[in-house]
Amino acid sequence: MSISCLTPAERDSALAALPLWSLRADGLALVRTLRFADFAAAFGFMTRVAILAEKADHHPEWSNVYNRVEITLTTHDAGGLSQRDVALARAIDAAAIGAA
């Protein structure tokens, strides 16, 4: 199944509904940084996201330093943002309730 990129209008609409996410400078990815109380809390969150991502067969690019997690969502097969990124961003927001 091929995956198509969001149109500019779809992208703007998705971003408006995801206020905790930013568009990467090149327009091809969503980014969000989250902060937790400590490492255990940050990694607990990552574990929830890992399970969601594996289930969706769509994986984040992410980094962690102690209590901080930086997430980038993009769809390589589409060469930019797709509906998969929007769906994963929503699921991440739900998993991160309480994080700053």
Place this chain on the structure above:
Amino acid sequence: MSISCLTPAERDSALAALPLWSLRADGLALVRTLRFADFAAAFGFMTRVAILAEKADHHPEWSNVYNRVEITLTTHDAGGLSQRDVALARAIDAAAIGAA
């Protein structure tokens, strides 16, 4: 308890015993990139390392993209490499047996 940096001689000796790790260009961190069969294998490894790190109260700076994990070890309290980084690198190598 203050944490002291490795001396240059201690650092060289540690590096010689950690052939899978490189010294970051600034000399202040150990770095290793690992590749696994897939995301689930990569994140399973990260989970093992997270538990080891939390137990040691010394945490990696790391990123993950699908089956790849990049790890940086440094000791902020010491302003560079300490024995804690060497110990965590050894533990990571033990956890990563089988990874490339």
